[in-house]
Amino acid sequence: MTPLVAVLLASALTVPGPPATYMPADKQGFGTAHQRSSPVWFTLGRTGLNEVFYPDLSTPATRDLRLVVDGRTADHAHTEPVGRLRYRQVFRGPGWRAEITYTTDPSRATVLADLRLDADRPADVRVVFDPNLSRDGDDDTAVDQPDALVARDSRSASALVATGGIEPVGATTGNVVQTGALRLDRGRTTLAMGFGATPGEALTTARTSLAEGFQRHAHRYDRGWDDYLRGLERPRSADRALYETSLMVLAATEDKRNPGAFVASPGFPWAFGFDRGIAPEFGSYALVWPRDQYHVASAMIAAGDTAAAHRALDFMLRVQQQPDGHLPQNTRVTGEPYWTNVQQDEQAAPMLLAWLLGRTDRATLDGLARAAEFMVSQPDAPFTQQERWENQSGxxxxxxxxxxxxxxxxxxxxxxxxxxxxxxxxxxxxxxERRVEEWTVTRTGPFSDRPYYLRLTKDGRPDAGTAYNPGDNYPTAIDQRAAVDPSFLELVRLGVRRHDDPVVRNTVRVVDDQLKRGPFWHRYNGDGYGERADGGPWNIGHGRTYGRLWPIFAGERGEYELLAGDPAAARRRLADVASTANAGRMLPEQVWQGRGTTSATPLAWTHAQYVRLAWSIDAGAPVERPAVVACRYAQRC
Incomplete structure (x- = not known):
């Protein structure tokens, strides 16, 4: 139990709250109603309900909700799916066991939690609720309400109510944290967390949802997702439960007020969730990257949801910047740029997606041409300010x-x-195409006496020993010839090079020697974007950190193996990705020793890679490979 929680439980006095932060990013569950009339999303962590997003998917509105029984915080939940993106969490303590099942109201901005407590004695049951309205909990204010926990800031409000009532017994100032005592009826109660523009609206929303009953909402919630899945086919190669969860996760990452805006993940890994120097406004990862958007959209096309892919393309074109037409590194779901570096593969993403969709209308072609003109007019093109790992130019x-x-x-x-x-x-x-090797293939590198692709070159001179620091707390600079990256396989996946090209095949061997650990791969030599050796969180300037293994590379290797005529190997890769799912069937950004780390989980890109590889195995080749490119360069039509 944290000292703050202990103070709140022991006293009804108002005490100062600590600066607002967010919970770890390895979510055990992520849910929302499929219906667009419910602008609220929830995440589940290892301690219970974590972030709830409202009114859009770039705006967290809570930090967490904790159950406290007889003065002890209920931690270390076991999570299990019980419906379509619905979950049950089980908590245990001395002489008691609690089950909490979650859903949302498909018609309103309400998250509901149905609580059942089995205890061998009368128990004092309380909740500690931490609202973080409008991305920033430091400016929230508690609102006096005799039978609810209500908070507000200048833009929105939250209200927590319960069947049988909830009695406020403590709150903090600054970062508002509220405590309420629950009155259980035969060991049961339902909590409803409603949101609105004002305290009155939030309270009305919560009470209306509560009055209509948990089971009614859960039934309509499941039915909404059933209707969505019913319209889509399922590949033979995939695990059914994980495949359907992956599709729902991808659909759930689309904002409901801004169609086509799919966020990367509903969490804030490591320092992005607690360090104001790294993230002055919390919200990173709950953002839209054109790159991740492309992966989600191409998976949706494979699954049969082409409408979602059209919305994604429309959003990409809608956020093009004036006057030059480039796509920003990422945006909030509203289209407002967040980080503003330029990544040239993201300029290409809408072109690739438009081709998959066959879009030839004038507005689309003009938007794509504007992005293309930006790309080709750069003085050192195809040099990029940032490559896909976002920390190096070259x-x-x-x-x-x-x-x-x-x-x-x-x-x-x-x-x-x-x-x-x-x-x-x-x-x-x-x-x-004629100069790819000239810019990126070394013949003097330390890993092989034959040519191989580098992660990147800073200067377009791959045989020069140009040094650079990989970033993310790596202690020294490295020779650019001593850094490789599985990303070179984009040349094969996109049809620019054949799978059996000698340089490609040699680089596969080099990358495996340097980066492969078990069934997965690191991003590149010297990657520091990960955790400390003791599992502590990544942060800049606070000690050495280590990038872990990424499941997406198993999916990318599986696509390569399909082109190489080895479908059995591709099926093993699909199973490897599936093996990283946690109890809630969420797929992570990174794994270590076979388990997801506290990296972004669920990561939409990982779920998209699973969906896409499953369909590619069924098709016998990568389903998103543009034939027009492969015919032109790889002589494979």
């Missing part, structure tokens, strides 16, 4: 693959529309 084979493929896809769409701009983009793509 000539990256993975980024260049996306740029080439994007231009070829755009040219094909323009040709279909009779647009003469196609020839310009094809010419540039062909010129870059």
């Amino acid at each position: 000539y990256s084979p993975g980024t260049i693959a996306a740029e080439i493929a994007g231009l070829v896809c755009l040219a094909d769409l323009l040709q279909r529309a009779g647009d003469p701009r196609a020839a310009r983009y094809l010419g540039i793509a062909d010129g870059w």
Whole structure:
């Protein structure tokens, strides 16, 4: 039990709250109603309910809700799925056992938690609720209400009510943390957490949802997801429960007020959840990256939800920046840029997606051409300010693959529309394709006496010993020839190089020697984006940290193995990705010793990779590989 919780339980006095932070990012569950009339999402951590997002998916409105029995905080929950993105958590303590089942009201901004307590004696049962309204809990204010826990800030409000009543018994100032005593009826009660623009609206929302009953909402919640899944086919290769969960997670990461805005993850890993220097406004990962958007959308196309992919493309084009038409590194779901670096593979993402969708309308083609002009007009193109790991500039084979493929896809769409701009983009793509090795393949590197692709070169001179620091707390600079990355396989997946190209095959061996551990891979040599050796959180300037293993690489390797004619290996990769799911079937960003770390979980990209690889195995080849690129460069149509 934290000292703050102990003070709140022991006294009804108001005490100062600590600065607002968020809970660890390894969520055991993530849910929302499929119905768009309910603008609220919830996450479950190892201690119970964590962040609830309202009114959109870039705006966390709570930190957590804790159950306290006889003065002891109920921690270390066991989570199990009990419906469509619904879950039950089980807590145990001396002489008692509690089950809490969660759902949302499909018609309102309310999260409901049905509590059942079995105890061998009369028990004092309380909840500690920490609202963090509008992304920042430090400006919240508790509102006096005799039978509810109510808080507000200048933009929104929360209200927690319960059947049988809830008696406020303590609150903090500053970062508001509220405590309430529950009155159980035969060991049961239902909590309803409602949100609104004002305290009155939040309270009315919560009470209305509570009056209609938990089971009614749970039934309508499940039915909404059943209706969604019923319209989609299922691949033969995938585990049914994990596949359906993955599809629902992908759909759930779309904001309901901003169609097509799919966030990367509903959590804030490591220092992004507690360090104001790293994240002056908390919200990182609950953002829209064009790269992650492409992976989600291509998985949705494979699953049969092309409407979602069209919305994703429309959102990408809607957030193009004036006056040059580039796509920002990421945005909030409202389209407001968050981090503003430029990543050239993200300029290519809408071109690739538009080709998969066959979009040739004038508005789409003009938007894509604006992004293309930005890409090709950079002085050192195809140099990128950041490659896909977002901490280095240079000539990256993975980024260049996306740029080439994007231009070829755009040219094909323009040709279909009779647009003469196609020839310009094809010419540039062909010129870059001829120089990929010149920019990114070393013949003097330490890992092989044969040529291999590097992670990137800072200067386009892969045989030069140019040094750079990999970042993320790595202690020294490294020779660029001593850093490789599985991302070079984008050249094969996108059709720029054949799977049996000698340099590709040698780099596969080098990458496996350098980065593969068990069934998974590190991102690159010297990666520090991960945890400390003792499992502590990543932060900049606070000690050495270590990037762990990424399940997405198993999916990418499986796509490569399909092209290499080894479907059995691809099926093993699919099973490897599935093995990283936690008890709530959430797939993580990173794993260590076979288990998810406290990295972003669920990561939409990982779930998308699982869905896409399953369909690719059924099809016998990567389902999102643009044939127009493969025919042009890999002689594989």
